[in-house]
Amino acid sequence: MLDKMVFRSDDLAAADRFDHRSELSGRTHAPMELCSDHADDFRAAQGVLDLGAVTVRSARFQPLVFRRTPKLIRQSDPEVYHLSLVVRGGGAGVWRHRETQYVPDDLFINSSPLPNDVHSTGDPVQTVALEVPKALLPLPRDMAGRVVGATVSARDGMGALLAGFLTHLIADPTAYRPADRPRLAAIVTDLVAALFAHILEAGDRLPPENHRRALTLRIQAFIREHLHDPHLTPATIAAAHHISTSYLHRLFQDEDATVAAWIRRLRLEAARRDLADPALRTIPIHAIAARWGFPRAADFSRAHRAAYGTTPKDHRHQALHHRENSVQELPASGKRCLDATHS
Known part of the structure; x- marks a missing residue:
């Protein structure tokens, strides 16, 4: 079966929880600064499912601000896309090119090379998140900017397909064997590629070359399927x-x-x-x-x-x-x- 690593802040003393969480965030492959009004008694829990190149996470935490600055990006950038299903709570993502609000059943799309502030609201906030290397989803830089911060509903269409798969996967990883990792990662990547193609095709003002690339992504997802x-x-x-x-x-x-x-x-x-x-x-x-x-x-x-x-x-x-x-x-x-x- 697949292992899901679990982290719980309750395993630490209350005074140490937020500092420990912040230190871990600063030492990751995509370091971030954290701010919270609940730093004195911060509560969080997280499950991590490692599929190799692709990572799926479930998380529950008190409101936070995640900040990825140009300095932190220069320090370390794994070149990945982050997609999160908002299960409970909400928030906003702020980039230079866009600001987007999020509510439950929305999909949040971010990119590690782009400076951003992510504000979460609700107590607790609950998400199911996905990390995919950009090398598996090659998009020109201008097209990546159109995907990041796009408003995507997980209630229907391509968003619902991806959200349903992630929710089912993280709920019972024991149903799968370690040898299933590459297969599951391939399915997730295909669903994300199809979602990106859907987002890009939905833009009425996209130039012809962007429509062609979106169509190519959709065709590649069709081939894999x-x-x-x-x-x-x-x-x-x-x-x-x-x-x-x-x-x-x-x-x-x-x-x-x-x-x-x-x-x-x-x-x-x-x-x-x-x-x-x-x-x-x-x-x-x-x-x-x-x-x-x-x-x-x-x-x-x-x-x-x-x-x-x-x-x-x-x-x-x-x-x-x-x-x-x-x-x-x-x-x-x-x-x-x-x-x-x-x-």
């Missing part, structure tokens, strides 16, 4: 998005692969993860290949050898042998996971 379909082709993708196949290929000219190559790479990566999963060791290789859109085992074997220089059988044997002969340590959440949650 339908990788299991052996009939997923450039033609079916184009038809699903009401564009021509030639326009689809033009959209991918700025990517690192053609549409077909992008699909094949994602399928191979997914199949390799399953082949290396001890829990799936009894599943035949041809069944795993079919699960990820390779109905013919010979085609899968050739594609795997061409991409990685080894056969699927050899990869499975080496991966499982390595697991059996090494002591596996789970990625440590560590103190960095106690950074302040953007509410």
Whole structure:
């Protein structure tokens, strides 16, 4: 099962709680200054679910001001997006380009490289937060600014899909195994990409190049969602998005692969993860290949050898042998996971 690290301020003396929380916030990979009117007897609790590159957190705390200054950004910037579902309480985010108010069932979007003040209200404040590396969601700087601080409802549409998944995930992490981490992280990343695409497409005044990038993000999320379909082709993708196949290929000219190559790479990566999963060791290789859109085992074997220089059988044997002969340590959440949650 997955572990959820839990922090409770009640484990500390009342006089030490806020100073301890502030010190932890200042030492994280994205340090922040904290201010609170409840510093004399600060109360907070936080659960952290580490999915590798992606982190999900649940938090309950008394009202705070989180401040990320240019000096702190120069000190350390992990280049991540922060998304938080406001479950209870509210607040406001203040950036140079925007100020946005938040209420329960809103999604709050922030970015670590941007100076900001986040004010929370309510006692207690409750959030479910998500941290995703910007490298997994590449957006031009001007488009990132349009996403950060955007008003997003978690009551319907793409916001509800993401919020529902996060709430379910953090509520019962024991339902998942450590080997599920990369799969869960991929699902979360896809949902965030789809949400960003929705936000960007909603802007009536976006220039054409921004609409194209938003459409590309939506198409990439669609591809990940339908990788299991052996009939997923450039033609079916184009038809699903009401564009021509030639326009689809033009959209991918700025990517690192053609549409077909992008699909094949994602399928191979997914199949390799399953082949290396001890829990799936009894599943035949041809069944795993079919699960990820390779109905013919010979085609899968050739594609795997061409991409990685080894056969699927050899990869499975080496991966499982390595697991059996090494002591596996789970990625440590560590103190960095106690950074302040953007509410």
